[in-house]
Amino acid sequence: MSKKLIEAMADLDEDVVLEEVKALKEQGVSPLEIIESLQEGMGIVGKRFEEKEYFLSELIMSAEVFNEASQLLGGVGQAGEAKNGVFVLGTIYDDIHDIGKNIVTTVMRSNGFEVIDLGVDVPTAKFIEAIKKHKPKVVGISCLLTTCFDNVKECIQAIEEEGLRNDVKVLIGGGPVDEATGKYVNADVIAKNAQNTVDYCKQFVEVN
Numbered sequence: 001m002s003k004k005l006i007e008a009m010a011d012l013d014e015d016v017v018l019e020e021v022k023a024l025k026e027q028g029v030s031p032l033e034i035i036e037s038l039q040e041g042m043g044i045v046g047k048r049f050e051e052k053e054y055f056l057s058e059l060i061m062s063a064e065v066f067n068e069a070s071q072l073l074g075g076v077g078q079a080g081e082a083k084n085g086v087f088v089l090g091t092i093y094d095d096i097h098d099i100g101k102n103i104v105t106t107v108m109r110s111n112g113f114e115v116i117d118l119g120v121d122v123p124t125a126k127f128i129e130a131i132k133k134h135k136p137k138v139v140g141i142s143c144l145l146t147t148c149f150d151n152v153k154e155c156i157q158a159i160e161e162e163g164l165r166n167d168v169k170v171l172i173g174g175g176p177v178d179e180a181t182g183k184y185v186n187a188d189v190i191a192k193n194a195q196n197t198v199d200y201c202k203q204f205v206e207v208n
């Protein structure tokens, strides 16, 4: 990871972030590695927000800097032939964070999955409808707010009540999500980044 990039992202120093992203790209560092450093920097932004060193305006700014930086990366791959099956994902209702979800969408598409992205603030009924319609093997739920963990739990429970839980693996992700969250909401797997998601889904597709 690039310490310079992590620090510049954490300090919201847009010029340095963009310069460093360009430099790393020129050195041949992969887009996913660059994103990892940006994600680490965003984690620090979050901590500073928690500690009241940063305010909402800085959170908004961090999203802008991150998006500018990812544009320089020119996307994290081209969508290939969708040979690995369907992956439905969305950010759970009451949560509008979408940067991580969008990265997962792009990386999954470039790894041969057909991705149905339901967007943000997605109600349970929309997940259920999409599972019935697209019959995915894996469903991904993004959640960045601890206050929304119960929404994820409710959504997974509803998938079960509809008799669909045995047909799909449920993968959850997002900054504050950990193994304990996974157990609490009854997810199959938690994914810390887009590469984990791809690895898990590929392994799952092969097994079946």
Ligand code: B12
Residues within 6 Å of the ligand: 038, 039, 042, 043, 044, 045, 046, 047, 049, 050, 056, 059, 060, 062, 063, 089, 090, 094, 095, 096, 097, 098, 099, 100, 101, 103, 104, 139, 140, 141, 142, 143, 144, 145, 146, 147, 171, 172, 173, 174, 175, 176, 191, 192, 193, 194, 195, 197
């Ligand atoms: C940017 C940001 C925002 C932006 C979001 C812009 C956008 N378009 O997404 C804005 C300003 C809108 C925002 C708003 C708020 N935010 Co905010 N935000 C962040 C911040 C700093 C970065 C998030 C981010 O984009 N990270 C970079 C991406 C690349 O990382 P990622 O999301 O983790 O995604 C990766 C993995 O997690 C995984 N992944 C992600 N999703 C998925 C999904 C699946 C299916 C899978 C498999 C994998 C996966 O793969 C991704 C790529 O590697 C985080 C801090 C943090 N530590 O995450 C706080 C944070 C999430 N926000 C927080 C808060 C409190 C809020 C607000 C409530 C603030 C307020 N007072 O209004 C609002 C809530 C709005 C709402 N209803 O959703 C808190 C949540 C605390 C908590 N305990 O719940 C955090 C943790 C900051 C903090 N430490 O206090 N926020």
